[in-house]
Amino acid sequence: xxxxxxxxxxxxxxxxxxxxxxxxxxxxxxxxxxxxxxxxxxxxxxxxxxxxxxxxxxxxxxxxxxxxxxxxxxxxxxxxxxxxxxxxxxxxxxxxxxxxxxxxxxxxxxxxxxxxxxxxxxxxxxxxxxxxxxxxxxxxxxxxxxxxxxxxxxxxxxxxxxxxxxxxxxxxxxxxxxxxxxxxxxxxxxxxxxxxxxxxxxxxxxxxxxxxxxxxxxxxxxxxxxxxxxxxxxxxxxxxxxxxxxxxxxxxxxxxxxxxxxxxxxxxxxxxxxxxxxxx
Ligand SMILES: [Zn+2]
Numbered sequence: 001x002x003x004x005x006x007x008x009x010x011x012x013x014x015x016x017x018x019x020x021x022x023x024x025x026x027x028x029x030x031x032x033x034x035x036x037x038x039x040x041x042x043x044x045x046x047x048x049x050x051x052x053x054x055x056x057x058x059x060x061x062x063x064x065x066x067x068x069x070x071x072x073x074x075x076x077x078x079x080x081x082x083x084x085x086x087x088x089x090x091x092x093x094x095x096x097x098x099x100x101x102x103x104x105x106x107x108x109x110x111x112x113x114x115x116x117x118x119x120x121x122x123x124x125x126x127x128x129x130x131x132x133x134x135x136x137x138x139x140x141x142x143x144x145x146x147x148x149x150x151x152x153x154x155x156x157x158x159x160x161x162x163x164x165x166x167x168x169x170x171x172x173x174x175x176x177x178x179x180x181x182x183x184x185x186x187x188x189x190x191x192x193x194x195x196x197x198x199x200x201x202x203x204x205x206x207x208x209x210x211x212x213x214x215x216x217x218x219x220x221x222x223x224x225x226x227x228x229x230x231x232x233x234x235x236x237x238x239x240x241x242x243x244x245x246x247x248x249x250x251x252x253x254x255x256x257x258x259x260x261x262x263x264x265x266x267x268x269x270x271x272x273x274x275x276x277x278x279x280x
Pocket of ligand 1: 136194202
């Protein structure tokens, strides 16, 4: 962490101290998730969440093996850009990167910072399957699930405390608290699951987004089925807190007619098979 970032934290974290407490009364029940209209408790200003997400993304990418292979990166970015266009959130600066890891995983940080692991390519199979993964992650970002997590009692305390700590320079422990609040495990060893209702919400938003972006939403059913069948000993973020595969499939089928209507109205995207990544 460089010296200039100290100033960055001072700038970005002060609003948590000054704004969070007075907003507790005003913001409760006045935040509503996009697409589902679920009421949310979010006590963190979105600008703060975006700043934390952008900084954590830089830190995380510096630690993880980021791929620069165009064969892997191009499909992820082209799917990502299509999804980002229909997500239509001008305040987010979308970024899509590929991490060379065998684990079937992906994550999104606030502000539209997405990473897809190469381990997901064989499960996604093609760009339509990839659109289901990216749509799900973009769904987490749009619905501000990290902001919700940070607003939960204990983590809000952590964010407030680390805000104070950040004023005097940030320690590795501080960083870990930020990562945890954002859904990343200590030292980025793992991606923490969101709650079951957040996962279902990301599924729904992802399905709608992929359809609007021109990918047949039916591809999501196949993708989640393949996920359910893979090794459950180390459940990835995308599986960890989900209801059992049968209820997930039931949900998907229930949402499919609506998603199909968006797909019918969209300009179809070309569906290309994904390359098989080399073992890292
Ligand atoms: Zn998820």
